[in-house]
Amino acid sequence: MPDSAALPSTTLPPISLVRRATDSLVTAAAVGAVILVLAPLGAIFGYLVYKGIGSINLAFLTQTPKPVGEIGGGMANAIAGTGLILLIASVAGVPIGIGAGIYLAEYGQNRFGDLVRFTADVLNGVPSIVIGIVAYAIVVLTQKHFSALAGGVALAIMMIPTITRATEEMLLLVPHIVREAAYGLGVSKWRTTLSITLRTATSGVITGIMLAFARVAGETAPLLFTAFGNQFWNWKLNQPTAALSLQIFSYAISPFDEWHRQAWAGALILIVLIVGAVSAVRLAASRGTLKGAN
Amino acid sequence: MANQAWGAPRLSGPQPVAKPELVAADAQSGPLIRTGHNRFADSFFYILVLACGICVLALVAIIVYELTSKSAPTWHAFGWKFFFQSDWDPVNDHYGALPFVYGTIVSSVLSLLIAVPLAIGVAVFITEMSPPWLRGPLAFTTELLAAIPSVIYGLWAIFVLVPLLRLYVQPWLARYFGWTGLFEGPPFGIGMLAAGIILAIMVVPIISAITREVMTAVPQQQREAVLALGATRWEMIRTGVLRNARAGIMGGVILGLGRALGETMAVTMVIGNRPEIAKSLFAPGYTMASVLANEFSEASGDLYLSALVEVGLALFLVTIIVNIIAQFLVWTVTRGTPARGHA
Numbered sequence: 094m095p096d097s098a099a100l101p102s103t104t105l106p107p108i109s110l111v112r113r114a115t116d117s118l119v120t121a122a123a124v125g126a127v128i129l130v131l132a133p134l135g136a137i138f139g140y141l142v143y144k145g146i147g148s149i150n151l152a153f154l155t156q157t158p159k160p161v162g163e164i165g166g167g168m169a170n171a172i173a174g175t176g177l178i179l180l181i182a183s184v185a186g187v188p189i190g191i192g193a194g195i196y197l198a199e200y201g202q203n204r205f206g207d208l209v210r211f212t213a214d215v216l217n218g219v220p221s222i223v224i225g226i227v228a229y230a231i232v233v234l235t236q237k238h239f240s241a242l243a244g245g246v247a248l249a250i251m252m253i254p255t256i257t258r259a260t261e262e263m264l265l266l267v268p269h270i271v272r273e274a275a276y277g278l279g280v281s282k283w284r285t286t287l288s289i290t291l292r293t294a295t296s297g298v299i300t301g302i303m304l305a306f307a308r309v310a311g312e313t314a315p316l317l318f319t320a321f322g323n324q325f326w327n328w329k330l331n332q333p334t335a336a337l338s339l340q341i342f343s344y345a346i347s348p349f350d351e352w353h354r355q356a357w358a359g360a361l362i363l364i365v366l367i368v369g370a371v372s373a374v375r376l377a378a379s380r381g382t383l384k385g386a387n
Numbered sequence: 388m389a390n391q392a393w394g395a396p397r398l399s400g401p402q403p404v405a406k407p408e409l410v411a412a413d414a415q416s417g418p419l420i421r422t423g424h425n426r427f428a429d430s431f432f433y434i435l436v437l438a439c440g441i442c443v444l445a446l447v448a449i450i451v452y453e454l455t456s457k458s459a460p461t462w463h464a465f466g467w468k469f470f471f472q473s474d475w476d477p478v479n480d481h482y483g484a485l486p487f488v489y490g491t492i493v494s495s496v497l498s499l500l501i502a503v504p505l506a507i508g509v510a511v512f513i514t515e516m517s518p519p520w521l522r523g524p525l526a527f528t529t530e531l532l533a534a535i536p537s538v539i540y541g542l543w544a545i546f547v548l549v550p551l552l553r554l555y556v557q558p559w560l561a562r563y564f565g566w567t568g569l570f571e572g573p574p575f576g577i578g579m580l581a582a583g584i585i586l587a588i589m590v591v592p593i594i595s596a597i598t599r600e601v602m603t604a605v606p607q608q609q610r611e612a613v614l615a616l617g618a619t620r621w622e623m624i625r626t627g628v629l630r631n632a633r634a635g636i637m638g639g640v641i642l643g644l645g646r647a648l649g650e651t652m653a654v655t656m657v658i659g660n661r662p663e664i665a666k667s668l669f670a671p672g673y674t675m676a677s678v679l680a681n682e683f684s685e686a687s688g689d690l691y692l693s694a695l696v697e698v699g700l701a702l703f704l705v706t707i708i709v710n711i712i713a714q715f716l717v718w719t720v721t722r723g724t725p726a727r728g729h730a
Contacts, residue, residue, distance in 0.1 A: 108619060116619040123516055126508025127525065130595075133588045134532050137543045144546075192439025200433060201440070209440045212447050218710035219450065219703060220649025222679050226699045229683070230453040239684075250446055257443060283432030311536020314651035314676070318684040338538045345542045346656060353546070360539045371534050375527065 138364075145361030148354045158324050158340070164351055168359050170326045174241065174335040177328070178320055179310060181245025186252035187302055191291075193253070194260020194298075199286055201261070210261075216254040224250050225315035233319060241327070241334035244320030248312060252305040259301020263294040296377060303374040307367045313338040337363050450703065458697035460690055469697060475662045475678075477686075482694040484701070486662040490579070490672035491702075494654060495647040497583030497668070498590055503640055505587070506594035507629075513595075514602045515624050526599070533592035541656030544585045549576035549657060552584075557669060571667040575659070580668040582658040586650055590643035597642055601635025601720045602628055631720075638716030645709040649702060651676040675702045
């Protein structure tokens, strides 16, 4: 009797059927959730390729939009316009973002640094349409024109906080010993930061820039009343400019089949651009010197 | 963000102050490297990067200033009533933003109801159940969802999701759940339901990314301890992981809310854009962000424009508050853990 009582207590009691069933049920639910989340992704990419690929041809890539009712035409001016706006945004946003990131990493371990850090996070969460309003107020109202410049400024404002935080994070990953080695050789602080610290963190910083770039490349809301859109070629910074995302939007909500077809084609080009950038960055980050990049 | 903990203890404060003397002494005894005018160059560099930092502050200050000053006329004309009146009438210059506030809240809450269980499910699967080789690709794929531009979600929703809703989902919902009053009226496809669903698809990656981050921040010993007590895997996840990561997951959900509130294009394309308050989710609605998208560039009168800017200001303030709460909640869980998990 004592023997038989002592023996079972060394092994665990069997797990009840209800508990096992719950466990399998939850596992199934989790798998189901993954499938449900991946389904739209598959559907979106599938449709983009299925609807878009047939509409991309030389005319689409080299011509401007045709008037309503005419078949053909393309989005060449919109593709160029997106390029122009992104160029303005990068020229304005990247240096400021990197500078602020350097400030936070190298000089920002104080109250003021915390304030800047917090503000950057706040700026990151501002809805893009609100940024559009502000760009409208500060650029369009003073210029009295919708313009490529206004669109670029709006996107630059969106890029800055992302680049700032990414740069800071990457610079902080650089071991302090590297900086001290440079100081030990008599190299000044600014030279150390630019040629040693920033150089070491280059791949990570580029990752941050590319992610910020990918984030704003498809933005539509802040361009609606800044770049405004244009049916014709424009290279002037103070004139309304077409953008791929704006063109997709106005074609998608139009009632014409021909325009719907072109909207899909434009969307395919845009997504290839963005996913290409993101994947390239992922690949570079996983192979790069700084594994912590993402 | 987590790296701050890593960066904090390093010798930052006194270091740069002590350097210039050393460098200057070196330079006089015959420099090995051309170091330039150190004192001057260093302070110039400092001022330059400080200016960039101040720039970030200035941007937010400009946003606040522009929004408040441009919306002042509406504030003077209507005061708080602006947000509690439901007639939006540009012709007679009378503005009430209630339908937009209502539409924004309903579409966001609806999207969270759909997205939260899915996002947590995905996060649980990736961190706790998935075989290791599947983990990276799955995390990458869900991140890819976050990289798709809003306008492309909208395009897809118009031509794929909306017809699907109109032909299959809405008739089914009306037949079995019509009695609730939430699923009444003609099934247009376009409307509040479509907006909620597309928003859900868009916020899932955000919520699941944060959930994954806080779940990986829960110490491994915790899991092992619960398992050692004889728990099944689900019991371990529930009591050992989810309960500890609760606040952080809540933070992720609120961060998703912040995104949903400010989301513009996809919602504008499928919500129907009609400033009405209807109980049925089949009915068209309007959100704060989409009224800005549709009407801002065409707003003629001064009061009209300022009413729209005030909608923008409200949107700005709400998303800021929501984001701050979210970041605080996430921070309470991830503080003290080394750099972002290893998902």
